[in-house]
Amino acid sequence: MMDRKAQLSIFLVIALVIVAAVILVGFLFSQGKVLPLSQEQSTTILGSQVSPVKDLISSCVEDATTSGLQFVGARGGYASYTEQGLNSIDFAGAKVVVLARTEKGFVNRLPSKEEFERQISAYLNDEELGGAQIERCVDGFSLFEDDGYGVSPKKRTLNVNVGEESINVDVNWQVELSKGRARIPVEASDALVLADAARALRIATEIVNKEAGGVEFEGVEQDKYVTERFLTMRDFRLESQNYPTADQKIFWITSIPKDPQEKEFSFVFAVDRSVSL
Numbered sequence: 001m002m003d004r005k006a007q008l009s010i011f012l013v014i015a016l017v018i019v020a021a022v023i024l025v026g027f028l029f030s031q032g033k034v035l036p037l038s039q040e041q042s043t044t045i046l047g048s049q050v051s052p053v054k055d056l057i058s059s060c061v062e063d064a065t066t067s068g069l070q071f072v073g074a075r076g077g078y079a080s081y082t083e084q085g086l087n088s089i090d091f092a093g094a095k096v097v098v099l100a101r102t103e104k105g106f107v108n109r110l111p112s113k114e115e116f117e118r119q120i121s122a123y124l125n126d127e128e129l130g131g132a133q134i135e136r137c138v139d140g141f142s143l144f145e146d147d148g149y150g151v152s153p154k155k156r157t158l159n160v161n162v163g164e165e166s167i168n169v170d171v172n173w174q175v176e177l178s179k180g181r182a183r184i185p186v187e188a189s190d191a192l193v194l195a196d197a198a199r200a201l202r203i204a205t206e207i208v209n210k211e212a213g214g215v216e217f218e219g220v221e222q223d224k225y226v227t228e229r230f231l232t233m234r235d236f237r238l239e240s241q242n243y244p245t246a247d248q249k250i251f252w253i254t255s256i257p258k259d260p261q262e263k264e265f266s267f268v269f270a271v272d273r274s275v276s277l
Helices: 004-030 039-047 050-073 113-125 130-145 197-212 220-228
Strands: 088-090 094-096 099-102 105-108 150-153 157-163 166-172 174-179 182-187 191-193 236-242 248-255 266-272
Touching: 039 174, 039 182, 050 113, 050 130, 050 166, 050 174, 050 182, 050 191, 050 197, 050 266, 088 266, 099 197, 099 266, 105 197, 113 130, 113 157, 113 197, 130 150, 157 197, 197 220, 197 236, 197 248, 197 266, 220 236
Parallel strands: 094 266
Antiparallel strands: 088 094, 099 105, 150 174, 157 166, 166 191, 174 182, 236 248, 248 266
């Protein structure tokens, strides 16, 4: 006959298996993978996923906004400068000419702050540009679907407001979460990107206004501008290059981040004094 120690060992093993099974079934039940959850239970579980969904959307929108700033900033403040009737100089990529000559003289064609906001918004809402980046980032909300949640995103619209040293994105995007018969809507949170774009645009506007007024912004004139605006210009690098002749000049205005979370922003544009009617 089996001795007492062997019998005790068998009983202990069986007890451990039963306890493990109970724990496993309890866990699967809580996830709705063994028995159907009640609507109240499903709603409670769905509620725990609201913040993760919002966090994912905010992160993806912020990344796309950063890309949009780089894209628009490198093109004289426009998502599509050709639609504005503007030309470019080919110098390590297209550098948009924002000094246009008319019958009344040269005109500053840089975007206003409001137009700059519309251009960044256009980038974010373009399904081949920012919209595509956001879709790749959320990846069909597969992280949640893999865990047994249904996710139904509605139509998305993003609107940008360029604040002082920050970009605020109004995210109009509702996502419906579901599990079993339970459903809850999730309203995406607005996004924020720290970037000194507003001041960079103002500096660019002042430079082009001088050019439009007949003042060539170079040499002593450029040094004087930087000196007189020291408190502002200490937060930026201002570089310029004549190309391909002395009549054309390309400018780079690059912010110097003051905070670990702040993104570097570079605004690039060109002037062409040789343009004729």
